[in-house]
Amino acid sequence: MIELTLIGIGTGNPDHITMQAVRAMNEADLILIPRKGEAKSDLVDLRRDICAQVLSASVRIVEFDMPVRDAGGNYVQAVQEWHDAIAAIWREQIAMHLPDGGRPALLVWGDPSLYDSTLRIAERLSGVKVQVVAGITSIQALTAAHAIVLNPLAGSVTITTGRLLRAHGWPKSADTVVVMLDGGCAFEVLDPAGIAIWWGAYLGMAQEALECGPLAQVGPAIAARRAELRARHGWIMDVYLMRKEQNDG
Secondary structure: OEEEEEEEOEOOOHHHOOHHHHHHHHHOOEEEEEEOOHHHHHHHHHHHHHHHHHOOOOOEEEEEEOOOOOOOOOHHHHHHHHHHHHHHHHHHHHHHHOOOOEOEEEEEOEOOOOOOOHHHHHOOOOOEEEEEEOOOOHHHHHHHHHOOOOOOOOOOEEEEEHHHHHHHOOOOOOOEEEEEOOOOOHHHHOOOOOEEEEEEEOOOOOOOEEEEEEHHHHHHHHHHHHHHHHHHHOOOOEEEEEEEOOOOO
């Protein structure tokens, strides 16, 4: 029997690790750590650091190279094929290191339920029991960093991606919009009038960067700072919340 545990580890700060996550990591027989290329070596280092800080048991740690997603063609098909390739690597690594069964684990940024494909990939592994340990999401880290509430009073929140925002604009009937997985600055397609933005990159990490204010004023500053940070570190993980002005009358 293979029991795969997907452990949410927050946004890179070891202080985000819950006691449940610490226990799950120490009860694992194998922790798989993905390598995503030299440009994102910081992400591997952070996972290594977390393991070094919280592991008190002798748990085998194995690193593997992630396949590269095809950037061309149909987006959904490319992602599905990419997930198939990742699942095949997981299956290979688990069979190699736990031939008699056991408890492998994967450390997932944020929480496995929110704009993360780990659960979808795990569904491709037949005969594997999956359990999830919840983690702090980038949305929680963002609102905490700016000391703001996620939703307006009696209002709604829409969570979307940069790709969808760029394609369709502001979601219909939304009061507050949270944008994740934005490869650029999709907010630039919006009419900024009456919109405030709270932006954060590398949340919880030493290089955390924050900006907030009226979109018309801080939008260009966010775009410039994002480009500079990406050039400096070779990668960037950011998220932002936008809210329209509320009319009480």
